Amino acid sequence: MKSDQLSKTAAFIAIKFYGLTRIPAFRSLFEDSKVAFYERVVESLPTPLNYYHYWLKYDWARRLYTWSEELLLPGDLLHIIARKYYIQQLVHELKEDQYKQIVVLGSGFDDLAFTYSQQGISCFELDVPRMAKHKQQFFNRYYPDSNHPDIISYHLSDDQQKLPLSSHSNIDPNKKTIIIAEGFFDYLRTDLFDSILGQIKSFFHQTPALITTHFALNELPLHHRWSFKTGVKTVGEELKLYQNINEFHKMLARNEFIIKKQFNHQFMATELQQITGTELSILQGFYLLIAK
Numbered sequence: 661m662k663s664d665q666l667s668k669t670a671a672f673i674a675i676k677f678y679g680l681t682r683i684p685a686f687r688s689l690f691e692d693s694k695v696a697f698y699e700r701v702v703e704s705l706p707t708p709l710n711y712y713h714y715w716l717k718y719d720w721a722r723r724l725y726t727w728s729e730e731l732l733l734p735g736d737l738l739h740i741i742a743r744k745y746y747i748q749q750l751v752h753e754l755k756e757d758q759y760k761q762i763v764v765l766g767s768g769f770d771d772l773a774f775t776y777s778q779q780g781i782s783c784f785e786l787d788v789p790r791m792a793k794h795k796q797q798f799f800n801r802y803y804p805d806s807n808h809p810d811i812i813s814y815h816l817s818d819d820q821q822k823l824p825l826s827s828h829s830n831i832d833p834n835k836k837t838i839i840i841a842e843g844f845f846d847y848l849r850t851d852l853f854d855s856i857l858g859q860i861k862s863f864f865h866q867t868p869a870l871i872t873t874h875f876a877l878n879e880l881p882l883h884h885r886w887s888f889k890t891g892v893k894t895v896g897e898e899l900k901l902y903q904n905i906n907e908f909h910k911m912l913a914r915n916e917f918i919i920k921k922q923f924n925h926q927f928m929a930t931e932l933q934q935i936t937g938t939e940l941s942i943l944q945g946f947y948l949l950i951a952k
């Protein structure tokens with residue numbers, strides 16, 4: 661990931677969420693404001709990505725898109741709904757438990773920091789400079805009169821491994837904090853992932869609630885693993901964290917994060933199929949966890 665790059669993987673998460681929430685069964689899982697946020701995100705993407713805003717309104721175009729996606733990487737589409745759905749539930753529960761600060765790492769086009777900024781929570785988003793600039797312009801254009809999250813423009817790299825905590829930001833180490841790393845750690849090398857966990861642990865006085873996704877690529881059939889990696893590479897990004905779920909657990913444990921809940925692909929698919937009536941599946945090896 662380059663610092664001057666608009667993340668296409670982040671853009672396609674927004675596009676897929678937008679396309680799927682044209683369908684009432686998926687739309688009903690989310691607040692109208694969240695659905696509207698993603699409509700605006702897709703509308704504001706640079707051309708030709710913003711064409712999806714027009715075409716995905718049509719049922720036949722969505723069917724064609726779904727067919728091609730399911731052919732290349734079955735379960736990719738529903739996993740987007742799953743991560744947004746379960747993360748929103750977890751954050752809601754934590755808010756009830758008096759968490760007062762949210763830091764979203766690799767925030768992309770996600771709405772959570774914006775949404776909770778309206779509810780008296782201090783919210784921070786961290787992303788590479790190009791993404792941070794786009795997001796700030798997006799907030800100024802579509803939500804000029806709302807509270808905005810504090811956007812931290814920052815590119816983590818082999819040369820820049822320190823998170824911009826302490827003197828670099830207004831993040832308060834004394835507040836009960838939620839850290840969200842949705843589709844983020846996958847883009848970091850194992851040693852950088854390890855270092856980030858350690859930095860988070862030592863900065864905050866109380867261990868934050870860490871909500872993270874993980875793709876255990878070893879659980880995917882070989883050809884789908886290839887599709888996944890190639891898809892990401894084609895848009896100029898690279899998956900770097902190749903840990904199976906046990907290695908991922910060990911890394912969390914090494915940094916004294918205790919797993920409180922873990923959702924696997926079967927659990928999430930079964931529940932979402934029951935609620936929405938969809939026949940889509942969720943890709944194998946996809947996990948969502950909360951650790952404290």
Ligand SMILES: C[S@@+](CC[C@H](N)C(=O)[O-])C[C@H]1O[C@@H](n2cnc3c(N)ncnc32)[C@H](O)[C@@H]1O
Nearest residue numbers: 661667669670766767768788815816842843847
């Ligand atoms: C797959 S996207 C996920 C976006 C968002 N969290 C979501 O799930 O909708 C990954 C995000 O992490 C950001 N990112 C990737 N590598 C990064 C790095 N080294 N430093 C800062 N941000 C990075 C990208 O710019 C992108 O917005």
